[in-house]
Amino acid sequence: MTTELTPDEPTTASPEPLDRYVAVQQSAEFGELRHRLRRFIFPTTIAFFAWYALYVLLSAYARDFMSIKIIGNINVALVFGLLQFVSTFLIAWYYARYAARKLDPMADSIRADMESGEVA
Numbered sequence: 001m002t003t004e005l006t007p008d009e010p011t012t013a014s015p016e017p018l019d020r021y022v023a024v025q026q027s028a029e030f031g032e033l034r035h036r037l038r039r040f041i042f043p044t045t046i047a048f049f050a051w052y053a054l055y056v057l058l059s060a061y062a063r064d065f066m067s068i069k070i071i072g073n074i075n076v077a078l079v080f081g082l083l084q085f086v087s088t089f090l091i092a093w094y095y096a097r098y099a100a101r102k103l104d105p106m107a108d109s110i111r112a113d114m115e116s117g118e119v120a
Helices: 016-026 028-061 076-116
Strands: 069-071
Touching: 016 028, 016 076, 028 076
Parallel strands: none
Antiparallel strands: none
């Protein structure tokens, strides 16, 4: 036997959790968290893409420069290529430190407030 609800009957699902998420999203603390994240992400991403584009452009158009031998058969292009890996790992390491110091404590606080019902 199935029970059909008419549009006037309330459902058992409460919109209250959704309201809590919306309240968190609109809170000043969440806005500050997003601001801090974006303040790190956008400049770092732009810097990395510029660095990568420089490597690609030099490889394509400055072949004489990139083929300069530094030590033995190690040339500038190989060094720049390896530095791409180094910069990737440095960015990941720096982000982990930044997140642990600036983002995670704020996110934990927002989560604790939300779970305790303090966010209105």
